[in-house]
Amino acid sequence: DAGVTQSPTHLIKTRGQQVTLRCSPKSGHDTVSWYQQALGQGPQFIFQYYEEEERQRGNFPDRFSGHQFPNYSSELNVNALLLGDSALYLCASSLVRPDYGYTFGSGTRLTVV
Amino acid sequence: DQQVKQNSPSLSVQEGRISILNCDYTNSMFDYFLWYKKYPAEGPTFLISISSIKDKNEDGRFTVFLNKSAKHLSLHIVPSQPGDSAVYFCAASAGGAGSYQLTFGKGTKLSVIP
Numbered sequence: 355d356a357g358v359t360q361s362p363t364h365l366i367k368t369r370g371q372q373v374t375l376r377c378s379p380k381s382g383h384d385t386v387s388w389y390q391q392a393l394g395q396g397p398q399f400i401f402q403y404y405e406e407e408e409r410q411r412g413n414f415p416d417r418f419s420g421h422q423f424p425n426y427s428s429e430l431n432v433n434a435l436l437l438g439d440s441a442l443y444l445c446a447s448s449l450v451r452p453d454y455g456y457t458f459g460s461g462t463r464l465t466v467v
Numbered sequence: 468d469q470q471v472k473q474n475s476p477s478l479s480v481q482e483g484r485i486s487i488l489n490c491d492y493t494n495s496m497f498d499y500f501l502w503y504k505k506y507p508a509e510g511p512t513f514l515i516s517i518s519s520i521k522d523k524n525e526d527g528r529f530t531v532f533l534n535k536s537a538k539h540l541s542l543h544i545v546p547s548q549p550g551d552s553a554v555y556f557c558a559a560s561a562g563g564a565g566s567y568q569l570t571f572g573k574g575t576k577l578s579v580i581p
Contacts, residue, residue, distance in 0.1 A: 358510065387568075396471070396556050396571030397511070410568055444510055455501055456569070458510030 358447050358459035366465045367435050375430040375462045379447030385409075386428040387456060388420060389444040397444055403428055432464075440466045470494045471559050473572035482581050486544040490557030490572055493538065497559040501569065502531060502542045505554045514555075515542070547579045 359378040367373050379386050385404045389397035399412035403422035417433045426447075432439055442463050446456035472491045480486045490500075498519040503511035517524040517531045517540070524531050530543045544551055554576045558569040 389569075389571075394573065396473075396558075396573045397569075399568045399570070402568070412568060446510075455503075455513030455516060457513070458503075460508065460510045 358445055358457050360443075360445050360459035360462050362462060363460070364463045364465075366467060369435055369437060369466055371435050372431065372433045373435060373464060375432075375443050375445075375464070377428045377430070377445030377447075377459060379426050379428070379445075380457045383447035383449055383457065384426050385448045386422055386426065387446045387448070388428070388430045389446060389458075390414075391442040391444060391461070393441070400430070435466045437466050440464060468493075469572075470497075471557055471570050471572040473555075473557055473575050475575050476573070477576040477578070479578045479580060480547045482549055482579055483546045486542075486547045486551065486577055486579070488542040488544075488555050488557075488575050488577065490540050490542075491538055492540075492559050494559070494561065494570070495538075496561035497570075498562070499560045500531070500533060500540050501558045501560075502529075503556045503558060503571075504551075505556060505574070511556055544577075547577075549579050549581050552577055552579045 361376045387402040388400040391397040400414050401411040402409045406422045419431045422428045442461040444461045445459045448456045501516040502514040505511045515526050515529045517533050533540045554574045556574045557572040
């Protein structure tokens, strides 16, 4: 049973560019959350998608946007990249009520130069 | 302002002994707490959780204790094994187990020495 799949695993972008990260949730899961983990920090909640709608958003600027598709997969888009956006981006999937915790992917390491 | 704090960046324990990882929180609205383990190059893996209506939850070698009055929780691993060496994150949510948003601490790196 495949877990959460994220692509790409690594990428390097230039400041000011735009980036799209992709996530396929664990089979049977319908909810996708995105987290940003900066070096030496814990993951920080960006937003969560359920039924193709953004259900809740953390303290991130509008440069961060997302989308969920009918097959429950999701994309995270970041516009006008800043050096400070360099981080590990984690996707987590769950059922709409995550009583047993979220299942995380291995993440996408984004480096902005 | 960090709402979930793990004040020990690292911890070393001998194999077979008890590992105790601590976590403090400041937000009184938190009512559900989770522990995750993370190996390098992998995503966090769910370990164990506890609701604020309980003060203890046990799962095999892992036990989580919650002290609501002190806003403190701890994860006990007994006995510790070399494979337990990883970074452990404490996380909390407001709104119960169905909450949308987890707030994480910075993590504690556990090293279990054979």
